[in-house]
Structure formats: structure tokens, C-alpha cells
Amino acid sequence: MTEAPDTVDLALALRDITRRWRIVAAAIATGGLLSAGVLAVGPRRFQADASAIVRNLPEGGGSMLAKLADGGGGSAASALLGGGISSPLETDVQILQSRAVIGSVVDSLGLQVEVRRPRGLAALSVVRAVTMPGGFRHRDVEGERQSDGRYRLSEGGVSVFAAPGMSVRLPVGTLRLSPDAPATFRLRVYDREEAIARTAKAVAISKAGGEVLRVSFRATDSLTAARVPNAFLLTYLSRKRTSDRGVNAHRAEFLQQQIDSTADQLAQAENLLRSFQERSGVIDAPAIGKLALEQAADLRKGAATLEVEQGALDQLLAQVAAGAIAPRQLAAYPSLLRSAGVNELLAQLSQLETERAKLLERRLESDDAVVALDRSISQLEGQLVPLASSYATSLRRQRADVNRQLAGVVGGLGAFPAEAQSSFRLTREVLRLSAVLTALQTQLVQARVAVISEGGDVRALDIAQPPLEVSFPRPASTLAVGLGGGLIVGIILALLMGSHGRYLLGDDAIQRAFDIPVLRFSPGQPLVFSRQEARPSVVLVVALDEGARTMAVANGIFDTALARGMSATVVDFGNEGDAPRGPGHNADLVRRLEGEHDLVIVSTPRLASAATVAVLREDRPVLLVACAERVGRAELGGAVSMLNQLGITCAGVVINTSTRLELTASP
Numbered sequence: 001m002t003e004a005p006d007t008v009d010l011a012l013a014l015r016d017i018t019r020r021w022r023i024v025a026a027a028i029a030t031g032g033l034l035s036a037g038v039l040a041v042g043p044r045r046f047q048a049d050a051s052a053i054v055r056n057l058p059e060g061g062g063s064m065l066a067k068l069a070d071g072g073g074g075s076a077a078s079a080l081l082g083g084g085i086s087s088p089l090e091t092d093v094q095i096l097q098s099r100a101v102i103g104s105v106v107d108s109l110g111l112q113v114e115v116r117r118p119r120g121l122a123a124l125s126v127v128r129a130v131t132m133p134g135g136f137r138h139r140d141v142e143g144e145r146q147s148d149g150r151y152r153l154s155e156g157g158v159s160v161f162a163a164p165g166m167s168v169r170l171p172v173g174t175l176r177l178s179p180d181a182p183a184t185f186r187l188r189v190y191d192r193e194e195a196i197a198r199t200a201k202a203v204a205i206s207k208a209g210g211e212v213l214r215v216s217f218r219a220t221d222s223l224t225a226a227r228v229p230n231a232f233l234l235t236y237l238s239r240k241r242t243s244d245r246g247v248n249a250h251r252a253e254f255l256q257q258q259i260d261s262t263a264d265q266l267a268q269a270e271n272l273l274r275s276f277q278e279r280s281g282v283i284d285a286p287a288i289g290k291l292a293l294e295q296a297a298d299l300r301k302g303a304a305t306l307e308v309e310q311g312a313l314d315q316l317l318a319q320v321a322a323g324a325i326a327p328r329q330l331a332a333y334p335s336l337l338r339s340a341g342v343n344e345l346l347a348q349l350s351q352l353e354t355e356r357a358k359l360l361e362r363r364l365e366s367d368d369a370v371v372a373l374d375r376s377i378s379q380l381e382g383q384l385v386p387l388a389s390s391y392a393t394s395l396r397r398q399r400a401d402v403n404r405q406l407a408g409v410v411g412g413l414g415a416f417p418a419e420a421q422s423s424f425r426l427t428r429e430v431l432r433l434s435a436v437l438t439a440l441q442t443q444l445v446q447a448r449v450a451v452i453s454e455g456g457d458v459r460a461l462d463i464a465q466p467p468l469e470v471s472f473p474r475p476a477s478t479l480a481v482g483l484g485g486g487l488i489v490g491i492i493l494a495l496l497m498g499s500h501g502r503y504l505l506g507d508d509a510i511q512r513a514f515d516i517p518v519l520r521f522s523p524g525q526p527l528v529f530s531r532q533e534a535r536p537s538v539v540l541v542v543a544l545d546e547g548a549r550t551m552a553v554a555n556g557i558f559d560t561a562l563a564r565g566m567s568a569t570v571v572d573f574g575n576e577g578d579a580p581r582g583p584g585h586n587a588d589l590v591r592r593l594e595g596e597h598d599l600v601i602v603s604t605p606r607l608a609s610a611a612t613v614a615v616l617r618e619d620r621p622v623l624l625v626a627c628a629e630r631v632g633r634a635e636l637g638g639a640v641s642m643l644n645q646l647g648i649t650c651a652g653v654v655i656n657t658s659t660r661l662e663l664t665a666s667p
Contacts, residue, residue, distance in 0.1 A: 048225040093207065102199050
């Protein structure tokens with residue numbers, strides 16, 4: 001059997017569909033009947049929608065994420081984190097879908113009870129309160145009004161009586177009947193968890209757009225369909241206001257306590273810093289350290305200068321004492337030279353020496369006037385040594401004072417790092433506590449504003465109203481779905497029957513399935529073969545199914561051979577009743593007739609018969625004959641497969657029908 005090609009010919013597919021139009025029509029009719037059945041007896045569903053607008057005010061906080069959300073970088077931060085930051089509206093959707101909210105709605109509307117009969121009644125029309133806390137499998141409760149006005153409730157073989165508006169205890173819980181309950185009813189009761197699960201499946205909560213939430217609910221009655229969305233919004237709004245107010249108030253109270261504690265710690269830190277500064281004198285550690293270092297450097301420089309000057313002066317005094325130099329030379333010492341007293345002595349000495357020089361021009365050195373001048377000069381020179389000694393003593397005293405000051409400064413610098421560290425620590429603690437106190441005060445203001453806002457602007461937008469028309473099933477859409485579905489199913493079935501069905505309809509279906517030629521034949525019409533390189537001398541005409549008229553086909557081939565001027569004969573092994581053309585009814589004649597004629601046409605019964613097997617040879621092509629439009633896929637496939645295994649050529653399939661006189665195969 002040849003595999004079908006992977007490509008699909010739309011024309012052939014359309015032909016398969018049109019040939020099996022009865023299947024398509026039956027599928028469409030079935031879809032229409034199903035739609036009509038759904039419209040007639042299907043369960044009714046009503047849908048109602050309610051919506052609310054939710055504007056969440058940004059909460060204050062010191063975190064970087066809160067600052068990004070409050071500023072212009074909120075969307076950028078959300079995009080940077082790959083959408084990990086959920087919007088407040090998504091949080092509200094999750095709250096509405098929570099078991100806490102659904103459970104509250106179930107309890108308030110008595111959704112643990114479903115009215116099964118009469119249909120279309122809300123649960124609150126039969127029962128006003130339901131208390132069934134335990135877990136159990138759903139059960140049915142029958143109710144019937146008695147002559148005295150009471151109701152008889154039966155559940156699981158247990159019957160109890162209850163007056164309208166009064167509570168009655170059942171094995172699974174307690175019910176309180178409505179005064180407007182119908183005369184007879186049937187209830188199905190669920191445990192609370194199952195009722196929550198059923199309600200969660202029937203409710204749809206979504207973002208309608210922007211900051212609007214939509215709640216939709218489907219129910220078997222219009223009143224429940226409208227009550228449930230409204231109850232969802234009412235429960236949500238109530239929880240939003242009360243819970244948010246409590247959270248913000250607790251947050252403000254906590255922040256106030258933290259502010260008080262931080263203020264006490266800040267006061268203690270400030271007192272410690274003041275005591276340390278008063279005790280150590282370190283107010284500004286960097287400035288004081290810099291001044292101390294500069295003072296120490298100046299003192300070291302002054303001490304070195306005094307030491308050098310004192311050494312030089314002591315050396316001069318020693319030389320004067322040893323007589324190596326004259327006392328007058330002490331006046332050349334720079335520090336003495338800058339002294340006013342020394343300069344005055346030098347001026348007097350200069351004046352006396354000038355007078356002495358003038359006297360020596362007229363008088364001798366032994367003259368009394370000259371001697372008197374020499375004596376005066378010696379006295380003045382003698383006054384320079386005490387002055388120099390006094391100055392040397394002053395230098396030693398100054399040097400000792402500078403060394404003491406330097407020692408004090410150096411000692412202070414040794415203890416300064418520890419004092420600076422303590423000062424830095426105390427100052428840092430004061431600054432830290434000041435920053436914390438400022439941040440807490442800012443958050444306290446934000447928390448108090450949040451208390452006033454009460455969770456933002458949250459209010460109902462559209463209130464659900466009891467729907468007047470059912471949402472399912474709608475006549476137009478239900479019929480369209482039924483008929484459209486039937487059409488699609490019918491087309492699929494027709495295509496499947498065409499490619500994998502039991503029967504093959506039409507020439508193209510046979511040729512597409514097995515890739516062999518197909519001819520249509522009617523009595524009296526010649527059969528034309530295509531040219532072949534090696535013309536066969538024997539052609540076997542084999543019946544494909546019961547009732548196939550092989551002799552008529554064999555006679556058509558015979559007439560065609562005669563028309564072409566060929567010598568031909570027909571041998572019939574099928575006993576069909578048609579008169580054969582040519583001598584012989586014995587299979588042994590085939591070999592002899594093959595040598596006597598150009599073409600021998602052998603008409604045989606089915607391929608598996610003994611007569612057909614006896615004349616099968618590889619050089620004898622087989623022409624299969626079918627008797628009807630519908631050709632069995634299994635029969636044809638088995639015959640072609642058998643011929644392929646034997647290495648015998650299948651010349652094609654001839655459809656022998658008398659209803660159509662048209663030759664459709666290619667030559």
C-alpha cells in the first residue's frame with residue numbers, strides 16, 4: 001500500500017466533504033438538537049457585575065523602595081526588578097480572592113444552601129440563617145408545609161418539624177426557615193469549605209482598567225447573582241477601612257514610643273558630651289590638635305634659638321674672663337648690640353676715645369687729663385661684662401621656661417588621641433540619635449496623615465442589579481455554537497472517513513490512497529490501455545468484491561483489441577453466465593492460447609480463489625474490477641498488497657457500474 005502524500009489538496013478535500021454530505025448534515029442536525037435540548041432543559045445561569053474604584057495613597061517610609069515608589073522612579077524600579085513589585089491594585093485583587101472574604105460572603109448570604117426545587121429561587125428565599133460548622137459530604141433536605149403551617153424537613157431518614165422563621169436542628173447543622181418559603185422545596189446543603197470552593201469557582205475578579213476593580217458572579221437565580229458581587233465589595237470595603245485604620249494607628253503609636261525613647265537617649269548623649277568637653281577642654285578636636293602641634297613646633301624653634309644664643313654668649317664671657325678678648329668686644333654680640341644701654345655705653349666710649357686722641361696730639365699719655373680719660377674708658381668697658389652676664393642669666397631663664405612649656409605641650413599631645421577618640425565617639429552618637437529622631441518624627445507625621453486618609457479613596461462605583469435575562473444559555477449564541485460545532489465535527493468526520501474510512505468513494509479517492517489508475521466502465525464501451533514498452537500477452541481481469549462483472553470488462557478489452565487489429569481471445573474462469581469470446585474454459589488453455597494470440601484476456605473470480613492463483617504470473621498484469629461506487633478500503637488494500645508481494649503489476653481498478661456511462665480515467 002502506498003503512503004498518502006503529506007500535502008493536502010483542497011479540491012480533493014472539498015470533494016470528500018461533498019460526497020459525504022450526509023455525515024455533515026447529520027452532524028449539523030445533531031448539534032442543533034443538542035442546542036435545542038440545552039435551551040429547553042439546560043440549567044439557567046444569571047450573571048451580574050459590580051465595580052469599585054480603588055485609589056491607594058502612597059505610604060510613607062524610610063526605605064529606598066518606598067522613596068522610589070513615591071518619586072518618579074517607581075515605574076523604573078518596577079521595570080528594573082523585572083516586574084517583581086506588584087501594584088496596590090493587584091494586592092486588592094488578591095484580598096478579594098482570599099478565603100477570608102469569600103467565607104464572609106458565604107456566611108452572610110447563606111451560600112451553604114442551594115435550592116434545587118423549585119428552580120430559580122435564591123437561598124435566602126427559603127432559609128434566613130445557616131449554621132453548619134463541621135465538615136460533611138453534601139446532603140439533600142426535603143421540605144413540605146403541613147396543614148398546621150409548620151414544615152416537615154427530611155434528611156437522611158430523619159424528619160423534624162419547624163415553624164417559619166424558627167430555627168431547626170438537623171444532623172449536619174442548624175437552619176432558620178424564611179417566612180416566605182414555598183410549600184415544598186428541596187435543598188442541597190454543603191459544608192463551609194465546599195461552599196467557599198464553589199463560590200470561588202463562580203466568581204471572577206479582575207481589573208476593569210485603571211484603578212477600577214470588577215466583580216462578576218454567575219448563579220442559578222438573578223437575586224443571588226446580584227447579591228454576591230455587592231457582598232464582596234461591601235466586605236472588602238469594610239475590611240479595607242477598619243484594618244487599614246488599625247494598622248496606621250498602631251504604627252503612629254509605635255513611632256511615638258520610639259520618639260520618646262530616642263529623645264531620652266539623645267539627652268543623655270548630649271550631657272555626656274558636655275561633661276567631657278568641660279573636663280578635657282576638647283571642644284573641636286581637629287582645630288585644637290592643629291594648634292597644639294603648631295605651638296609645640298614654635299616652642300622647639302624658640303628653645304633651639306635660645307640655646308644657640310646662650311652658648312655663644314657664655315663662650316664670649318669665658319674668653320673675656322681668660323683675658324683672650326677685651327670686654328669691649330662683647331658689644332659686638334648681636335643681641336647686646338641691639339640693646340639701648342649697650343649702644344649708649346658704646347657712644348660714651350667713642351666720645352672719650354675721641355677726646356683722648358685729641359689730647360694726645362698736644363699732651364703725653366702720662367698727662368693727668370689723658371690718664372683721667374683712660375680711667376673713664378676702663379670703667380665704661382667694665383660695665384659691659386655685667387650687662388653680658390645679666391643677659392646670659394636671662395637667656396638661661398627664658399630657655400628653662402620654654403622647655404617647661406614644650407614639655408607641657410608634648411605631654412598634652414600624648415594624651416590627645418584618646419581624648420579626640422572619645423570626643424568623636426560622643427559627637428557621632430549625638431549626631432546619630434539626632435538623625436534617628438528626625439526620621440522618626442517625619443514618619444510619625446506620615447502615619448498620622450495615613451490614619452486620616454483611612455487607606456485611600458476606596459468606594460463602590462457600580463452596584464450589581466438583578467439581571468433580567470439569562471447569561472446562559474442564550475438562544476442565538478447557543479444555536480450558533482451547536483450548529484457551528486456540528487458543522488466542524490461533520491467536516492472532520494467526512495475528512496477522516498475520506499482518508500481512513502471503510503469505503504473509498506470516487507476515482508480520485510482510490511488513486512490518492514493507492515496511487516493506481518482508476519477507470520469507469522459501462523457495457524458496450526471500449527477500454528483503452530496506455531502505451532507500454534513491453535505489451536503483455538495475458539491480462540487477468542479479477543473481481544475485487546462479490547458481484548463484480550468481470551466478463552463485461554473482459555469483453556470491453558476484447559473489443560478494444562479487435563479495434564486495434566490485434567488477435568485476442570477471452571477465457572472465463574468465473575462462471576458468470578456471460579458467453580466468453582473464444583474457445584476454452586480450462587486454465588491449461590492459457591499457455592497455448594498465449595502463443596496463438598496477441599492478447600489473452602482471462603476473467604477470474606476474486607484474487608484469493610484457486611482459479612486466479614493458478615494463472616498468476618509476474619509478467620501477467622492484473623486489472624481489478626469493482627461493482628459499485630463504494631470500494632472497500634480493506635479489500636482493495638489487501639489485493640494491492642498481495643500483488644506487490646508477488647511482484648505482479650496492478651494495471652488499475654475498473655468500476656463497473658451501469659448507472660453512469662462516463663469514462664473518467666486518464667489514458
